[in-house]
Amino acid sequence: MSAFKSARRLSLPTTILRHAVLLCTGALILAPFVWMVSLSIKPASEIFRVSFSFWPERFYGIENYTKALTEVPLPRYMGNGVLVCAIILVLQILVCTPCAYVLAKLRFPGRDLLFSMVLIGLLLPHQVLSLPLFILSYQLDILNTYAALIFPYVISPFGIFLFRQFFKTIPDDVVHAARLDGLSELAIVWRIMLPMALPALIAFSIFSVVGHWNDLFWPLIAVRDQSLMPPPLGIMVFKNEEAGNDYGPLMAASTLVVMPLIIAFLAAQKWFVEGMTGGAVK
């Protein structure tokens, strides 16, 4: 083990270079967020000043955050976000795991064709489908309801793909043992495969929740009623009508909206990395 480590140890300049590159990239990605947090605690007069400082001269955080929470129904938007994301996630898992199990562990004619169709589904950007989905929602008469926000995402090709890759790494003998123990195929999925794929499940949950929490495009098309709006759409409405150029409360609202995601990610970071790399390494 130690021989392996020392063989992989890089020389000092290489290490410095590598860290410099990583730090720069990290800083570039983090800068807007830091700026957002900084603006959210500044009064309007300081926001448009030419010189930049992270800490405000006059701490205006309480006012900005109070305004963000009271001016528009931000708690309501976030409640909508939680509800929609939770239902989407549960339905996605209900649909994806059996599909993934079938594609990973059962042998039947046409399986590879079906899997390649899943891959094609993975390649299509969701925006391409927005018009057909809009018309479908209209025909089903679910526009401007929670159902309209949920139904286009119930089947996730990415979820099927991710779970299928993970299930492939589970030995067939485990499935065989479960069949001999008397489990039905569905029981194998829920009682054996899904618990064993916990890292993949957590990684997928984070992807799904982040994606749908942050989604602006489809909710913009699907709902008009303010009481149904998810957080990003709510913030946009906030900017247009209520706040005008009042960037302080706007940034405070944005900070509040991304906060749950960051907390969730930090809590599940370990499994997230394992779930994403697990299938690739084995």
Added chain:
Amino acid sequence: MASVSIDGIQKNYGPTSVLRGVSLSIADGEFLTLLGPSGCGKSTLLRILAGLEVQDAGSVLIDKRAVDGLRPKWRDVAMVFQSYALYPHMTVASNMALPLRMRRLSAVQRLPLVGRLLPETARITAEIDVEVMRTAKSLGIGHLLARKPGQLSGGQRQRVAVGRAMVRHPAVFLMDEPLSNLDAKLRVQMRAEIKELHQRLGGTFVYVTHDQAEAMTLSDRVAVMVDGELLQVAAPQDIYVDPDDRRVAEFIGSPKINMLDGVVRERGVVDVAGSALAIEVDAIAGAHITLGIRSEAFHFADHGGPGVLTGSVRMIEHMGSDLLVHFDLAGVDHLVIARLLAERAPHIAVGQTLHVGVRPDRVLLFTRDGRRLRREVEAGRASVTPIREIAR
């Protein structure tokens, strides 16, 4: 407990034929080992018995009942896998209880929260717990019930896998190389435990292995499989002493049996590697045959002469009381191995000329295409006809 009967099983994967019409019947309570090199189809046969694979032709009967098309669950068989196949997210107790829970509790009773409220659930669950505990104790894993498989050693996992199979008292136990992931010492110990288990439970065991030592020590009968065919089914001793086929003789025994080509000179005399051996063969002169001589059928001879082979020593392995002497014979392209008593052959050195005698009654005769030639005296039937065929 049940008998198992396999009739004309065939299995192909695409163009490759894995099982070519295998028929076998296993008595109630018998310990039968399927022995063969890897890739010979023995695991596939076991999976077909279990119902995990479907055969292309032939049928399987368990307890005189055809089980073809029956799901594994309904066949009353349990299997122990090479990889143990334990459920890593469950404790040892849950692993062992699962087969019982699936059989005794209804779907509603198994539901996470609602199930517990139903009247019978608590009683059945308590019964299951008692049985799991009893089985675990009998295997010496009673103290491990709360652990997960990841926290156990290889030998402990093996016991849990056996326990999971045992706990529901199946009619037939299927074991797919259950010991090959263990280290050598543990393997010998578990081998004895499996033997003891079979005697205690009295069930029908079908055991797959490529390890002849396991097959020889455990089984009532051994079925030797090569390339998807059953070559011989017999008691371990018979497989060794009296193989039906050249491939069986070559697979069984360590060191490997020596195969020497010979020509029949006249009745009772065979020319092998420049020497004439007195071996009773009912054959016409000039017939080409193969002699299979196990290493222990040789003995040290002080000087050359009739019935003695002479070669030069290439390598010596000291085995304690025995010496394994590898030597060259004129006209034989591989080394021949003789097991000689160390005290009878004290001064052998590499490069030296070696004389070894052969016990004619221990020589196995094969046709050149690998079939066994039994001598008239021992087999009680004329073997003149096949030899004539070979001579042609």
